[in-house]
Amino acid sequence: MELSKKKYMSDGQFGFLLVLPSLILLSLIVLFPMLYVVYLALFTFVRGEAKFTGLMNYINILFRDDKFWMYFYHSIQYIVFGVGSAFVVGLIVAMSLNIITRFKGLSRTIALWAWAVPPVIASLMWKWILNDTNGSLNFILMQVGLIRSPIPWLSLPTGTMLVLSFVHAWTTIPFIMIILLAGLQT
Incomplete structure (x- = not known):
């Protein structure tokens, strides 16, 4: 006697049903606050009293605030240098480790070392390395003879964003590397 197996849904539908509670929770955690912030941006609050202003807040920021575009440019610069350099270096390291x-x-352990350092410790470490008065980077560069006086790495008018992007890339490279290495090995 053969048992008949009746399928109520396909495997794809069943998989979606399993993921659905997570999607609902994620949408409540992400979408609700995001939409609420957009709603609040349509009002101006003076002494706790809300006054509807429509899109004037957005117009003021985009066209009347001089500093907005400078901040926007710095954000784009940070993304391009930080994420772009981390991706390129992570890809090079992943391809090297694949070969x-x-x-x-041992080589993979060494490549993952920066990822094991907590971000707070990494930021303190880089703050010490880049210190303008007694940082190890300035000390090494002065001993080698590449510079005559210490460079204030964290307060340069033009290069600070590059330094911060480098530090961000240093902490992100191992994660990108392991994702790309996993992709190369499949």
Whole structure:
């Protein structure tokens, strides 16, 4: 006697049903606050009293605030240098680790070292390295003879964004590298 197996839904529908509670929770956590902020931006609050202004807040920021575009440019610069350089270096490291046959485990452990450092510790470490008065980077560059006086790396008018992007990339490269390495090995 053969048992008949009746399928109520396909595997794809069943998978979607399993993921649905997570999607609902994520939409409540992300979408609700995002839409609420857009709603609040349509009002001006004076002493706790809300006055509807429509899109005037957006118009004021985009066309009347001189600093907005400077901040926007700095954000784009940070994204391009920080994320772009992290992706390029992460790809190079992943491709290198994919080729290595000897000492594979050791080389991957060394490549992941920066990811194991907590962000707070990493920021303090880089703050110490880049310190203008007694940082190790200035000390090494002065000992080698590349610079004559210390450089204030974290207060340069033009290069600070590049330095911060480099520090961000340093902490992000291992994550990008491991994702790309996993993709290369499948």
